[in-house]
Amino acid sequence: MSGSTEEIKKEPKKKPIPRPAPESVKYWQAAKEHRLEIPHCNACGKFWFPPSQSCPHCLSTDFAFVPVSGRGKVFSFVTFHRVYHPAFAKEVPYVVALVELEEGPRLLTNIVGVKPENVTCEMPVKVVFDDVSEDVSVPKFAPA
Amino acid sequence: MIEPSRELRDACAIVGAGNSRLGRVPGTSSLDLLVEAMRNAIAESGLKVSDIDGIVCRGPDDIYGHHQQIGARLGINARFSTSLDNGGASQILAVAIASMAIKAGLASVVICGYGRDSWSRTHKSEEARVLNQTTPDDQLPKEFAPEYGFFGAVASHALGATRHMHLYGTTRDQFGDIAVAFREHALRNPDAQMKKPLSKEQYHEAHQVVAPFGLFDCSLRSDGAGAVIVTSRERAKDLKQPPVLVKGFGSFNNLRGWYNDDNMVVTAAKKSGEVAYQMAGVGPSDIDTAQIYDCFTYMVLTQLEDYGFCKKGEGGAFVASGALRMGGQLPTNTSGGQLSEAHVEGMLQVVEGVRQMRHTYPAERQVKDADIALVSGHGGNQVCHSTLILGRT
Numbered sequence: 001m002s003g004s005t006e007e008i009k010k011e012p013k014k015k016p017i018p019r020p021a022p023e024s025v026k027y028w029q030a031a032k033e034h035r036l037e038i039p040h041c042n043a044c045g046k047f048w049f050p051p052s053q054s055c056p057h058c059l060s061t062d063f064a065f066v067p068v069s070g071r072g073k074v075f076s077f078v079t080f081h082r083v084y085h086p087a088f089a090k091e092v093p094y095v096v097a098l099v100e101l102e103e104g105p106r107l108l109t110n111i112v113g114v115k116p117e118n119v120t121c122e123m124p125v126k127v128v129f130d131d132v133s134e135d136v137s138v139p140k141f142a143p144a
Numbered sequence: 145m146i147e148p149s150r151e152l153r154d155a156c157a158i159v160g161a162g163n164s165r166l167g168r169v170p171g172t173s174s175l176d177l178l179v180e181a182m183r184n185a186i187a188e189s190g191l192k193v194s195d196i197d198g199i200v201c202r203g204p205d206d207i208y209g210h211h212q213q214i215g216a217r218l219g220i221n222a223r224f225s226t227s228l229d230n231g232g233a234s235q236i237l238a239v240a241i242a243s244m245a246i247k248a249g250l251a252s253v254v255i256c257g258y259g260r261d262s263w264s265r266t267h268k269s270e271e272a273r274v275l276n277q278t279t280p281d282d283q284l285p286k287e288f289a290p291e292y293g294f295f296g297a298v299a300s301h302a303l304g305a306t307r308h309m310h311l312y313g314t315t316r317d318q319f320g321d322i323a324v325a326f327r328e329h330a331l332r333n334p335d336a337q338m339k340k341p342l343s344k345e346q347y348h349e350a351h352q353v354v355a356p357f358g359l360f361d362c363s364l365r366s367d368g369a370g371a372v373i374v375t376s377r378e379r380a381k382d383l384k385q386p387p388v389l390v391k392g393f394g395s396f397n398n399l400r401g402w403y404n405d406d407n408m409v410v411t412a413a414k415k416s417g418e419v420a421y422q423m424a425g426v427g428p429s430d431i432d433t434a435q436i437y438d439c440f441t442y443m444v445l446t447q448l449e450d451y452g453f454c455k456k457g458e459g460g461a462f463v464a465s466g467a468l469r470m471g472g473q474l475p476t477n478t479s480g481g482q483l484s485e486a487h488v489e490g491m492l493q494v495v496e497g498v499r500q501m502r503h504t505y506p507a508e509r510q511v512k513d514a515d516i517a518l519v520s521g522h523g524g525n526q527v528c529h530s531t532l533i534l535g536r537t
Binding site: 015019020028076077078084088098106107110120121132140 | 271288291304306352408
């Protein structure tokens with residue numbers, strides 16, 4: 001499995017740009033301004049991720065995108081050695097982690113600013129933003 | 145708490161089991177291979193194709209109305225016919241639904257099976273081989289994964305392996321015990337895709353794919369298919385093969401997701417297994433052989449814990465003891481599994497479970513005195529699970 005075949009054929013050296021679902025547009029708008037914002041339910045007070053149109057804890061549709069601390073810890077991680085997409089050929093080995101935010105939800109992300117062999121589960125991390133284009137910034141995490 | 149119906153325990157039997165050519169079978173399609181396996185299952189059962197009045201199978205991602213196309217190729221109409229969408233959990237679910245349909249009087253003889261052409265599809269050109277992609281483009285994630293270079297099933301399962309290693313001190317060497325045991329089994333299976341021995345040294349020396357997984361932690365890209373035929377215990381009596389009882393089945397789906405809760409270290413196998421044990425009236429100590437969905441080595445280890453063959457966290461020591469090998473405490477994936485026989489999304493696990501219960505193998509392939517087999521199916525983004533318990537009549 002890899003990126004979309006058509007995209008890779010067209011621009012093999014370009015990393016995939018997120019193509020937001022309608023419910024995650026606000027997440028990416030905030031990220032562009034270097035804020036990590038995720039859905040927060042006004043009815044039950046819980047956060048969730050990835051974004052969806054109602055709260056998976058109570059089904060309320062009364063929610064807002066709210067800034068979170070950007071702090072969390074590595075729940076688990078893997079190190080890519082194989083190149084699944086030509087744009088990542090120079091990146092290997094690189095780490096993709098599942099980070100658990102202080103607010104609860106977990107998200108997939110890269111761990112940067114540390115050698116892959118030094119990443120550990122439970123390691124404290126904080127968000128940093130990678131400006132991949134004029135329009136898109138991707139939240140990544142570095143040791144806190 | 146709801147309980148599974150005891151009426152289904154031992155109500156149905158599997159009376160035919162077959163596989164197609166396995167491994168690298170250029171010039172065929174997944175449908176061709178599936179019908180080949182079905183022809184073999186029908187032929188050995190002693191049934192006529194016109195006796196079949198039910199089809200339950202998983203639909204390949206790229207074929208709409210899969211069961212319709214199977215019926216057309218078998219040249220039959222069916223009273224009960226549908227395609228399933230639970231990934232690698234579908235093949236056992238098909239046998240479960242077939243049993244329920246038979247018990248409900250909706251069908252009398254149901255054929256189940258699955259075929260795929262992953263090796264041919266990913267090797268049809270240099271580009272296809274490099275991309276190694278089996279998922280249709282429109283079903284790939286569009287955000288929250290590809291921008292991080294996160295692709296494929298190896299990585300998502302490897303996240304579970306890392307977490308398990310962190311919590312319980314599980315090691316890669318223990319994953320290697322699984323890979324080596326299944327390769328030993330494959331070498332006794334003339335149909336298996338892998339023909340060469342695998343040593344622990346070779347396991348450790350192989351290249352890393354997505355760490356902690358190396359080459360031999362990953363299942364195969366295979367062409368191949370398997371099929372089984374389910375009917376009532378009554379109907380099974382005068383057919384050609386020794387009937388193999390469907391003692392019980394279960395399923396569970398961690399739909400909150402692989403990344404949520406503890407799902408990557410306590411899989412849906414736990415609750416699926418509890419249901420199946422209850423329906424069958426057996427427990428882990430009654431199981432003589434297991435055929436476990438082995439998409440990756442780690443998934444075997446965690447399922448063995450979830451099914452209660454050892455405690456949570458002790459799977460590493462359990463596999464390192466040699467338990468999975470022929471003659472061990474729980475001979476597992478005795479035809480080589482998806483790591484070494486062929487990867488047909490759990491269908492060959494069902495076929496092997498049936499064959500072990502017939503006691504018709506030569507001694508080197510037969511689990512001695514095996515009366516009860518447990519088969520597992522796992523898939524659908526790591527959250528769908530199904531369990532089948534088979535027994536001798």
